[in-house]
Amino acid sequence: MAECGIVIVFYRPDTHCVRRANRVARAARCVVVDNTAGVRSGADLGLVDEIVYVANGVNHGIATAINQGVELLMSAGCKCALIFDQDSEPSTQLLEGLPRLLDEELSRNSRVALIGPAYEDARLGGVAPFVRFGYLTLRRVAPVGTRPIDVDFLISSGSCINLNVWREIGPMDDALFIDLVDLEWCVRARAKGFTVLGAPEFRLAHELGGEPVRVFGRRYPSHSPLRHYYLFRNAVALIKRGYVPWTWKSTELVKFPVRLIVYGLFLRPRLAHLRMAFHGIRHGLMGRLGPLEKQ
Structure with missing residues (x-):
């Protein structure tokens, strides 16, 4: 399996966010990009030494933070990147299985841009469906089965990006700052002939809003x-x-x-x-x- 890295974006993290990052960092090379105002170190937060900590000192937005983390992973030789918000709770199964599934799909189709799980927010009624665009309404696709599903977009948190095509697609749109950043990147990838895949066998605990x-x-x-x-x-x-x-x-x-x-x-x-x-x-x-x- 190609080496996969992890990018976690912080913004005013609490101790639970730090604890989650330390756990996730045991799975792969991990970069934490912190958009919180003020200069501090990873050690001050309680992050383990293995984590590469980037303190922006100001909120540069989710797009720029992801781009910073991805560039560091690419310079370290990583071929794919798992992206997480600070409040996402990925399972060991997802951390290990999603990069492996991306590898399998790339062996069949080199034009896969990213693959991601169905997210689960108990406050909103449980597991959200995958989405395809339709005129006047979205078409919702139930996350069932084991085969990846062709979708129109995925939320960034939990997604595993194929870094071999990052340059061709381009980075996340810094100008959007926050909101619809993930949708725009997926739309741009698909407009350039790449595929976006939902992985119904994986779930990500994630609170939306x-x-x-x-x-x-x-x-x-x-x-x-x-x-x-x-x-x-x-x-x-x-x-x-x-x-x-x-x-x-x-x-x-x-x-x-x-x-x-x-x-x-x-x-x-x-x-x-x-x-x-x-x-x-x-x-x-x-x-x-x-x-x-x-x-």
């Missing part, structure tokens, strides 16, 4: 007003890009008013959520990307 809000019996992941700024801004930015398929664009346009209603009526403070959502839409139309505070 903050505490869910229940609306008419359905749970929606909640975020801060600032995150809603990035969500709406980046969605508008991607809708404007030619390589993004109209199947996804049409679905997003349908979701826009629904999200505005949910955030405006069911999340507090209501005005702050709506104000930041519309602020994001305006900046997306204007083409203003990057971190909000630098605009």
